[in-house]
Amino acid sequence: DQQVKQNSPSLSVQEGRISILNCDYTNSMFDYFLWYKKYPAEGPTFLISISSIKDKNEDGRFTVFLNKSAKHLSLHIVPSQPGDSAVYFCAASAHGSGNTGKLIFGQGTTLQVKP
Amino acid sequence: KAGVTQTPRYLIKTRGQQVTLSCSPISGHRSVSWYQQTPGQGLQFLFEYFSETQRNKGNFPGRFSGRQFSNSRSEMNVSTLELGDSALYLCASSLLTGGPEDTQYFGPGTRLTVL
Numbered sequence: 001d002q003q004v005k006q007n008s009p010s011l012s013v014q015e016g017r018i019s020i021l022n023c024d025y026t027n028s029m030f031d032y033f034l035w036y037k038k039y040p041a042e043g044p045t046f047l048i049s050i051s052s053i054k055d056k057n058e059d060g061r062f063t064v065f066l067n068k069s070a071k072h073l074s075l076h077i078v079p080s081q082p083g084d085s086a087v088y089f090c091a092a093s094a095h096g097s098g099n100t101g102k103l104i105f106g107q108g109t110t111l112q113v114k115p
Numbered sequence: 116k117a118g119v120t121q122t123p124r125y126l127i128k129t130r131g132q133q134v135t136l137s138c139s140p141i142s143g144h145r146s147v148s149w150y151q152q153t154p155g156q157g158l159q160f161l162f163e164y165f166s167e168t169q170r171n172k173g174n175f176p177g178r179f180s181g182r183q184f185s186n187s188r189s190e191m192n193v194s195t196l197e198l199g200d201s202a203l204y205l206c207a208s209s210l211l212t213g214g215p216e217d218t219q220y221f222g223p224g225t226r227l228t229v230l
Binding site: 043049 | 119121150163164165203209217220221
């Protein structure tokens with residue numbers, strides 16, 4: 001049972017344009033969502049997060065949107081840069097006993113930003 | 116502030132052997148989580164430690180174990196290695212403020228190859 005899904009394995013965009021990465025989840029107990037960027041053979045790097053009480057969070061070029069009713073979140077990168085090319089993972093957590101320290105990850109989306 | 120460090124970065128073992136991986140969290144972080152990343156299963160939660168206690172465990176066999184020391188450093192051990200244990204093992208630490216918004220920061224990982 002895959003609780004966090006990233007249905008697009010890959011995305012290609014032109015430099016300067018917007019990149020939109022999508023993530024769907026099934027567990028309504030998730031209350032915190034994160035996006036990580038990852039290069040091969042390296043650990044994930046934290047990008048941005050959002051609490052379930054919010055519907056938007058911005059940090060520089062990165063904005064995350066949360067639609068709780070649709071159980072959907074998205075990461076917008078504007079403008080996209082070649083250095084953004086990496087695998088992006090969506091992750092979710094549910095606060096409460098039995099869930100401590102546990103992130104559920106999507107399968108990742110490979111973003112390629114072309115110069 | 117130094118990030119999460121993991122040693123060794125690369126390991127080659129043969130089937131049936133055991134292996135110990137080490138993780139030093141960010142200074143002040145008391146929660147350490149471990150994950151396994153494989154091409155087929157993605158990023159999967161192994162276990163989480165806080166104050167030298169395992170508080171949460173993922174769906175892995177008993178061959179996977181861990182511990183945490185009083186300085187929050189953590190080790191994970193895999194006994195009787197199998198070919199399928201070849202993976203990138205990632206450690207993450209978090210401050211654990213007690214609220215749902217606890218961001219995990221990842222180390223570079225240990226690449227384990229089982230021959």
